[in-house]
Amino acid sequence: MSKQTISTAGELALSLKSAARLFGHRRLLVCAGDADWCKTQVVEMVPALAESVLLIGEDFPELAASNSEVIAAKQCLSRLGREHQNIIFNAHAGFDVDAFGAISGTLSAGGILVLLIPPLDRWQYFHDPEHRRMQVYPQQFEDISGRYLQRLSQMIKASNQLSLLTQGGGLRIQEAENNPDKKTPGDKDETVTAPCKTRSQMRAVRGIHKVFRGHRRRPLVLTADRGRGKSAALGIAAAQLLLEGVEQIIITAPSKSTAEVFFHHAGKVLGEAHAGLSGRLQFIPPDDLVQTMPATQLLLVDEAAAIPTPLLEKMLTHHSRIVYASTIHGYEGTGRGFCHPLQKGSG
CATH class of the missing domain: 3.40.50.300 (P-loop containing nucleotide triphosphate hydrolases)
Incomplete structure (x- = not known):
């Protein structure tokens, strides 16, 4: 599916899933916008995926009837050793870096991970609830710097290893691999047979x-x-x-x-x-x-x-x-x- 034919967040999610499955890879989609806009994207994506979705950080009442599970970020470490096909991490509820790193490792081949964040240019000024964990007396909550979020925003803008959807209508789709069965050094010229995948x-x-x-x-x-x-x-x-x-x-x-x-x-x-x-x-x-x-x-x-x-x-x-x-x-x-x-x- 080309960028020109994508009109909804649901279609975008399905497009990325299709590419991920074709190559046996994993896809990251960053949705940058205010909380209500990000919520709208999720409500469109989850039904379109028609698969189980793990939601992290906040429940969405509109998805109560969907095949989704909601957990708090602090529960992500307990998911190590499991696999998830679709993960949505809501950083508006707090960006726990350790939790994000842990849960991203549970994404299975062919899966999609969606990260919901504030607008990229404003993320560094966001009063992230997770900053309270870093607060050390006599520091005030407002004293915690957003330099890490500023750096991360810059990396997201520059990276070609993810897809980016912004509230202003911007859309950048990760380029697909040209060779889905690319060999690595030392690989023999042999066909992968089931049940193995690589x-x-x-x-x-x-x-x-x-x-x-x-x-x-x-x-x-x-x-x-x-x-x-x-x-x-x-x-x-x-x-x-x-x-x-x-x-x-x-x-x-x-x-x-x-x-x-x-x-x-x-x-x-x-x-x-x-x-x-x-x-x-x-x-x-x-x-x-x-x-x-x-x-x-x-x-x-x-x-x-x-x-x-x-x-x-x-x-x-x-x-x-x-x-x-x-x-x-x-x-x-x-x-x-x-x-x-x-x-x-x-x-």
């Missing part, structure tokens, strides 16, 4: 199979940016191994909700066999795992950087076939404590 994910799945079939005491560490399919790769590989006859696989993660993506993708691969094989795929919290040390043919550790290093070391010592997957930066922890002992332990 070559790197296929390599990860093969690596997990190799951990199970190869020499003992050769753990695998999967690291990548958030949202690149690590948890999905664990789920795909686990399901494939169960279908091949593996008797016991354990998955551990900081919480059961963190492993939702893993179980979703494992269930898709298992299909009708899920009921008969699910008992052979067990989730055990990290603390319980190192206390009981149950026997398993393969241990999978998701979001490993969020698990204390001593627990990771105990797992590595006890289990001979183990796969760790995690980002090594951001909201799971710094990740440096995750890397170093594993390098030492794996020789």
Whole structure:
């Protein structure tokens, strides 16, 4: 859809979703205007998307009957490890930078993230409710500088990695990629086959199979940016191994909700066999795992950087076939404590 044919916010959202799905990418749309104007854009977008939408920061009564969920910004960290197809973050209710960074990492491939902000030229003067968290006595609320918001506004204006819709009628659409299957250095000339979505994910799945079939005491560490399919790769590989006859696989993660993506993708691969094989795929919290040390043919550790290093070391010592997957930066922890002992332990 060209810029000339877009007449509503709903059509714009659908256009960006179409491009995101085509290339398996994620799209960011910034809507800059006053609160009432931004609200109008949301009321148009949500029904047009016809999918579940996560709204952050403020409820919209007009969308009560829609397939949407509303959470406060402070709840965003609890969403790590999950996936969302559509996210709308309302900065008029306060721009919690940590919350925005965390929730943006849960956007799945083909998804759209909409950021609602005040007019770009006035955002730095906005009395953001989040500034109260930065206030230190004897500072007054009005003393908090908006220099960060000024800098962010400048970046949004200049960036070609997002789409921008302004209340004055301005519209800039992110340019589409020319090659949806662009190779990265080291990629082999091979076709991506389902259920994997990328070559790197296929390599990860093969690596997990190799951990199970190869020499003992050769753990695998999967690291990548958030949202690149690590948890999905664990789920795909686990399901494939169960279908091949593996008797016991354990998955551990900081919480059961963190492993939702893993179980979703494992269930898709298992299909009708899920009921008969699910008992052979067990989730055990990290603390319980190192206390009981149950026997398993393969241990999978998701979001490993969020698990204390001593627990990771105990797992590595006890289990001979183990796969760790995690980002090594951001909201799971710094990740440096995750890397170093594993390098030492794996020789």
